[in-house]
Amino acid sequence: MEQSTTLDIESLKITQEQFILASQSLHLQRPGYDAVYPVGLYGWRKRCLYFFLLLLLVTMIVNLALTVWIIKVMNFSMDGMGNLHLNQDGIHLEGISEFLLPLYVKEIQSRQQENVLVLRSEKNVTINARDSQGQLTGQLTVGPEAVEAQCQKLEVRSRDGGRLLFTADEEEVIMTTEKFTVTGSEGAVFGHSVETPLIRARASEDLRLESPTRTLTMEAPRGVDVSAAQGQLKVSSRKDLQLESTEGEILLDANNIQLGSLPLGVYTASPSQASHEQAVYEVCVCPSGKIYLSPAEGGSTCQAMSNICLWS
Template identity: 65%
Template sequence: MERSSSLGIEALKMTQEQYILAAQPNSLSRPECPPVYPVGIYGWRKRCLYFFVLLLLVIMIVNLALTIWILKVMNFTVDGMGTLRVNKQGIRLEGISEFLLPLYVKEIQSRKDSPLLLQSDRNVTLNARNHLGLLTGQLTVGSEMVEAQCQKFEVRSSDGERLLFSAADEEISIGTDKLRVTGTEGAVFEHSVETPYVRAEPFQDLRLESPTRTLTMEAPRGVEIRAEAGGLKASCRKDLQLESTDGEIFLNAETIRLGGLPLGTTAASRGAPVPKQTVYELCACPSGRLYLSPAALESTCQTTSNVCLWS
């Protein structure tokens, strides 16, 4: 009993103390709760966000439509695009193709039933390079000329066995059986020409001419000049020299005419009237000059040798 009564008295004291504390004024302010803001986008920001989302959606739709249109127009397929086809052998182009940048290929081949055409507004240039990238050969096809730059230029037959034409720094070789020059002025050679046979076309004249220099024909085993159906004429402005060091000069014809030979005269016949003479003797000076002398019972070449003094 005493213990329970003491607990009641203590509880009553605690209640009184709480009442007193509550009744007394408190200078300390109680802490206030923080303000609560609404979560989300509202107002003009929300409208701008919706506008940009809509604009992005429109751009995506337009981009997709343009991509589909390009694929349709360019004819994109699994094998290639347009006239370009990619197969195991390489790339195949059908129709006309234009290349704006350099093209590097190993082989260019046309179809079996069509030719290969390379066309340019200015010129077409083909370059060949070595493993170091240095230029070793070049072929340029222009509007005025075709130029080839290489160490040796060759033209072969269709089967690739016969060499028809070859040009190098040392020499130019023509391997055909017949070289025909159809120009009206013929062929002009600035230096020497080596050939075993020179012939004109049928019913045409063969003419060898050197307008300002001498014409020399040399051969280790002789030079043969033959005209089967016509005459042979050799003319020059100054001297015509026929020389044989180890042989003879043989003139074989039905008629041999030497025109324009001078006439030798004796000292006694100078100033005297020349009698009519129909037969003359052909004489030769030590220098080889030919002249005529009046024929008599004996040779008159010694008496009329005054021509040799001027030769």
């Protein structure tokens, strides 16, 4: 057993020595120079890479130059841009500013040096007011033909903002000024009733109340006072003129009361002759209220069965 193991070791050694000798005999001799394999980009690839790098450099320089030019032209600064300045109070604009899209602001004020704020537009200027949900609650439109206000209530106040001068809503229009003046040549036209405590003309001008095609009615719970301090008071009507008092009386108090063009209540052959012969007449009233003249005599000549009363 020991002898076989010794033979295996010796045979293994011989085999190893043979392998070494065989490898030395088969060893190839190296050539005189080592093989070199190039690594990198050459030819058209290298030229394309340099071209793209040069193009990128030119683009960066042009971009930088445009950025500097825009900053210079727009006048950028730490406070804002050009005429636009940003501060703690908000935005300050100098000169004329143009907005192409809607502008949402809380307050617009003019410059301190000028007390005029001008809003210009080629068509119209519209100011909208909205609630928290975005619903339109008020609108003011200034156009070339009209100024329109859409709101629940329109109010005009005095300069200090304390006194209400004018208010209008869907139900009524109220004016609280001391004087309302209409300077138009045709006056003021009202389609319905007018309620006012006083209607007065300006100094040295006439006051005229006229209804060309309908009826003119003046009513008051405690009476209507029509007076002309220094001129004439003229009331004319194409048809009937009615003075009515349901509980009181109608008083005509003047030095001279003239009732012109009253008809004669008795028949005469010639009215012109009767007017020349008769100098004094008395005024008679028919039961219907019609007034006529009757020749004055020693007694009253008024007759309820007069021709004037019968024709009325």
